[in-house]
Amino acid sequence: MKLHNFSAGPCVLPKEVITKASEALLDFDNGLSIIEISHRSKPFVDVMEKARALALELLGLEGKGYKALFLQGGASTQFLMVALNLLEKRAGYLNTGTWADKAIKEARIYDDIYEVASSKQANYNYIPKGYDIPSDYDYFHCTSNNTIFGTQMKSFPKTDIPMVCDMSSDIFSRVIDYSQFDLIYAGAQKNLGPAGTTLVIVKEDILGKVSRKIPSMMDYKVHIDKSSMFNTPPVFAVYTSMLTLEWLKNLGGVKAIEEVNEMKARIMYSEIDLNPLFKGFAAKEDRSNMNATFTLLNDDLKETFEAMCIEAGISGINGHRSVGGYRASMYNALSIDSVKALVEVMSELESKA
Ligand SMILES: *Cc1c(COP(=O)(O)O)cnc(C)c1O
Numbered sequence: 180m181k182l183h184n185f186s187a188g189p190c191v192l193p194k195e196v197i198t199k200a201s202e203a204l205l206d207f208d209n210g211l212s213i214i215e216i217s218h219r220s221k222p223f224v225d226v227m228e229k230a231r232a233l234a235l236e237l238l239g240l241e242g243k244g245y246k247a248l249f250l251q252g253g254a255s256t257q258f259l260m261v262a263l264n265l266l267e268k269r270a271g272y273l274n275t276g277t278w279a280d281k282a283i284k285e286a287r288i289y290d291d292i293y294e295v296a297s298s299k300q301a302n303y304n305y306i307p308k309g310y311d312i313p314s315d316y317d318y319f320h321c322t323s324n325n326t327i328f329g330t331q332m333k334s335f336p337k338t339d340i341p342m343v344c345d346m347s348s349d350i351f352s353r354v355i356d357y358s359q360f361d362l363i364y365a366g367a368q369k370n371l372g373p374a375g376t377t378l379v380i381v382k383e384d385i386l387g388k389v390s391r392k393i394p395s396m397m398d399y400k401v402h403i404d405k406s407s408m409f410n411t412p413p414v415f416a417v418y419t420s421m422l423t424l425e426w427l428k429n430l431g432g433v434k435a436i437e438e439v440n441e442m443k444a445r446i447m448y449s450e451i452d453l454n455p456l457f458k459g460f461a462a463k464e465d466r467s468n469m470n471a472t473f474t475l476l477n478d479d480l481k482e483t484f485e486a487m488c489i490e491a492g493i494s495g496i497n498g499h500r501s502v503g504g505y506r507a508s509m510y511n512a513l514s515i516d517s518v519k520a521l522v523e524v525m526s527e528l529e530s531k532a
Contacts, residue, residue: 183517186495187326187470187508188348189368196372196422196512203418213418218411226414227407230421234378237424237432238350238357248379248399248407249417254278254347254366257377258285261320261343261362263397267389271295271316271340275332276303276325277501278345286320289391295319302502303328305462312338318361318385324349326369327499329472329506330465335359341385349469350378351427352511353437361385369469370511372420375413427511436511443509443518444468450522454529456480460502474504480532487524496521 184191200213207213208222216223231247250256258281262270268290272283274297286292293316296307303325312319318341324331326348335342341361350365357363361382368374379399386400395401395409402409427436448466451459451473460472475481488496498504507521 180492182492182494183520184494184513185507185509185517185521187369187499187506188366189374190495190508190510191512192372192419192423193426193512196419196426199422200415200419204415207418214415216414218408218414223414223418224408226418226421227412230417230424231407233421233424233428234380237427238363238380240357240380243358244382244384245380246383246403248381248402249367249376249412249420250379250402250407251376251413253374253377254345254364255281255285257345257364257379258282259288260397260399261318261364262286262289263391263393264386264389264399265318265341265343265362266290267317269293269313269316271312271319273297273307273310273319273321274299275306275322275330276328277499278326278347279320279322282320282322282345303330304460306330306332306465310336312336312340314339316340317389318343320344324352324467324469326470326508327506328502329461329467329470331467331469333465341382348508348510349467351424351433351436352440352469354434367416367420371423373416375416376420378420423512439515440468440509440511443513443515444471446515446518446522447471447507447509450525454525456529456532457525460498460504469509471507471509472498472502472504473507474498477532480528483531484524484528487528488521491520491524493521493524 203213234247235241266289271293274294296310298305298307320343322345343362344360346363347365348369351370363380365378367376381399451457457473496505496507498506
């Protein structure tokens with residue numbers, strides 16, 4: 180039996196994507212593996228171009244001045260790359276969690292960073308609202324989904340300055356107006372593919388406005404000019420990401436997966452709310468549809484609950500050390516049946532206790 184994979188990342192991918200990726204590992208092009216052909220060969224260039232085009236298409240960003248790139252270094256490298264490319268004097272950041280905090284820390288190396296709002300004092304259990312974004316800042320940065328704390332921005336501020344968003348853990352999971360952002364980045368290993376590549380979507384006209392010299396590998400323009408092939412791209416991660424994007428398109432796109440994700444979240448949160456043994460961590464209005472964080476009210480039940488989870492094949496629900504308790508990550512590829520299996524264990528615990 181395959182375990183129900185609630186891992187926060189790297190995480191569950193669609194079965195058919197894993198199957199096709201493993202086939203390509205053995206034979207992608209006339210007996211050659213995807214990882215042993217030249218990245219400049221036509222078959223791989225086609226993969227890269229298809230992945231880039233599908234990313235824009237699925238987010239509704241085709242023909243709107245955006246370019247999609249598959250880079251390396253994880254979302255963590257984007258923390259500094261964003262600053263290097265866009266920060267001239269001052270930028271505003273919304274501090275909603277560990278990842279946002281790290282993005283701020285990296286950007287501060289280069290210049291002045293202002294926290295427009297923060298929920299740090301409440302251990303990030305909610306999303307601050309009603310803050311001002313000064314209009315003379317170079318850009319505003321936010322994190323759409325806070326993977327560790329289980330909060331998600333349900334709406335985004337309106338501003339005339341460029342908006343940058345770390346969407347590592349909820350890109351392609353819901354319908355929003357993606358064109359309100361000028362730069363979006365996401366490490367692949369949550370909703371897209373294996374670790375090793377980071378999707379960056381950038382509106383070209385926000386680039387080229389800073390006075391500093393940018394090292395080539397850190398320069399979005401260089402990567403755009405080279406069609407995301409400035410140096411050897413992470414071929415296997417890009418190929419697998421392309422397969423996931425194809426899978427999503429065949430399913431009916433972001434709208435179709437959003438419906439499934441909402442259903443999974445409803446099932447999960449109604450159990451957390453109705454079961455007297457458990458308590459949700461995040462403020463209700465800010466709850467993430469991707470990562471549900473919760474705790475057991477009575478620590479004495481911990482061992483029993485965890486043993487029952489193992490018995491039911493539930494894997495990867497331990498909360499992050501900064502929150503404790505549990506975290507059920509319900510990314511695009513997690514089935515409703517997996518959520519039902521976890522909820523069943525929770526209600527069985529209630530009937531036993
Ligand atoms: C996982 C995660 C990151 C870090 O991604 P890496 O690819 O490991 O650098 C950054 N931001 C968010 C929101 C994440 O969930």
